[in-house]
Amino acid sequence: MNSKIILSNVLRFVLILLVQVFILKRIWLEVDGRPSFQVLAYPLFLMILPFKMPRIALMLLGFLLGILIDLFYTPMGLHAGALVFLGYVRPWILSFLAPRDGYNMNHSPTMKRMGRNWFLKYSAILLLLHTFFYFSLEAFTFAYIYEILWQTLTSFAISFIFIIIFMLVFNPED
Amino acid sequence: MGSLLQLFARFGNLLTLLFLEGICLMLIVQSGPKQKDVWLNSTGLAVNAANEKISWLRSYVGLQQQVADLKAANTLRHNAQPEARYDNVLVKDTLRISDTLYSYIAATVISRSIYGANNTLIINRGGAHGVEKGMGVICDKGIVGIVADTSRYFSKVISILNTKSRVSASVISQKTTPEKNNDTFGVLVWENGSSEEANLTDIPRYHEVQVGDTILTSGYSFAFPKGHPIGIIKSIPGSDPVKTSMHAIKVGLSNDPIRVQHVYIVKMDKQKKEDLLRIEKDGGYEQ
Numbered sequence: 001m002n003s004k005i006i007l008s009n010v011l012r013f014v015l016i017l018l019v020q021v022f023i024l025k026r027i028w029l030e031v032d033g034r035p036s037f038q039v040l041a042y043p044l045f046l047m048i049l050p051f052k053m054p055r056i057a058l059m060l061l062g063f064l065l066g067i068l069i070d071l072f073y074t075p076m077g078l079h080a081g082a083l084v085f086l087g088y089v090r091p092w093i094l095s096f097l098a099p100r101d102g103y104n105m106n107h108s109p110t111m112k113r114m115g116r117n118w119f120l121k122y123s124a125i126l127l128l129l130h131t132f133f134y135f136s137l138e139a140f141t142f143a144y145i146y147e148i149l150w151q152t153l154t155s156f157a158i159s160f161i162f163i164i165i166f167m168l169v170f171n172p173e174d
Numbered sequence: 175m176g177s178l179l180q181l182f183a184r185f186g187n188l189l190t191l192l193f194l195e196g197i198c199l200m201l202i203v204q205s206g207p208k209q210k211d212v213w214l215n216s217t218g219l220a221v222n223a224a225n226e227k228i229s230w231l232r233s234y235v236g237l238q239q240q241v242a243d244l245k246a247a248n249t250l251r252h253n254a255q256p257e258a259r260y261d262n263v264l265v266k267d268t269l270r271i272s273d274t275l276y277s278y279i280a281a282t283v284i285s286r287s288i289y290g291a292n293n294t295l296i297i298n299r300g301g302a303h304g305v306e307k308g309m310g311v312i313c314d315k316g317i318v319g320i321v322a323d324t325s326r327y328f329s330k331v332i333s334i335l336n337t338k339s340r341v342s343a344s345v346i347s348q349k350t351t352p353e354k355n356n357d358t359f360g361v362l363v364w365e366n367g368s369s370e371e372a373n374l375t376d377i378p379r380y381h382e383v384q385v386g387d388t389i390l391t392s393g394y395s396f397a398f399p400k401g402h403p404i405g406i407i408k409s410i411p412g413s414d415p416v417k418t419s420m421h422a423i424k425v426g427l428s429n430d431p432i433r434v435q436h437v438y439i440v441k442m443d444k445q446k447k448e449d450l451l452r453i454e455k456d457g458g459y460e461q
Contacts, residue, residue, distance in 0.1 A: 063198075066198075072285075088187065088191045
């Protein structure tokens, strides 16, 4: 049981990494001669790690995935930074959304386990935090707050669609 | 030691967060504004090789061959252009010899960053093919950038869509007549913004320029041959906010540096370049 979860997560790690850097990286739309959003679907990996994953492990795994993705983007470190942040805030969001009788610690926060509505809420909050942190880090200052917000919203909308498609297609249990 | 462990048990998560974010920030600062060689040297070959494979997979095999043929033909055409020749006109015996001044290396863009203020491209030609730092990169319709760094098989190009890019450009005025030469030259720069526009600075205000004037490379640097198209003047919003005695000119680029795939690296003949450098340095008084 346990080794099955580990194996499926390792496979997911590789799959998401490849999809992100070879397919999603190439999707963008020009508005006013500038690309206006990026598709950032890889936070899904951190979102559906098992409930009992400790915070440190979340951050380290996020860092690893982020650095590997960063190899394909310039400048380095943006995706890793945002994913580490996401790993740090995930337990808070989970406890914020906890159902009355708590979580089953052997499960993972997936659509199949927790239901569609709960998962939509959960992934939307995390993805919004991720994209906002990512674009703030990219701009390096809040002087461009309008651009940051605009890019956050557009990227969030597109990435969210991809995450939901991924969940509907594979519908993993853990 | 015991208290250290206690400290970690209490604040371990926060410390890990700060530590990892610290690493990320260091990476960003290092590879972002300074454009260190991190990209090419530490991650370079493997990632570039993967990127090249993918970009190969993405195009049809037959098409690839066709493009290679076209590029070869284009390289020859570029080599035969008058700007690429060094004209040796000897008045004495009216013998006219033209040597190669520039030659071109065809290359393909395999990876690019098109998102920020400091855009770069990676092309699939490097030191092994004769590419060197400082060479210009052009495409058929316009200019693409300048080589910033080379490895054995790949080079990094600072795009003209980069806030650090500076290209010497001349304005070919529509008002130029045989009696009055109205042509001038300035510096082409880019501000983070549209990928279709660049700014032309350092044109004095007393100089008349008008919308529609052609912008060509000036040939005052080693990077680009004289007279390669850059774009046309799109609008002249007024005077430069910093240097008020200069025009602020918006140039519509004639190419699309974001989407360009097939490029040519401009290689100046080594001996002539050295000659030129020496004469610029010593003022030509060397015996």
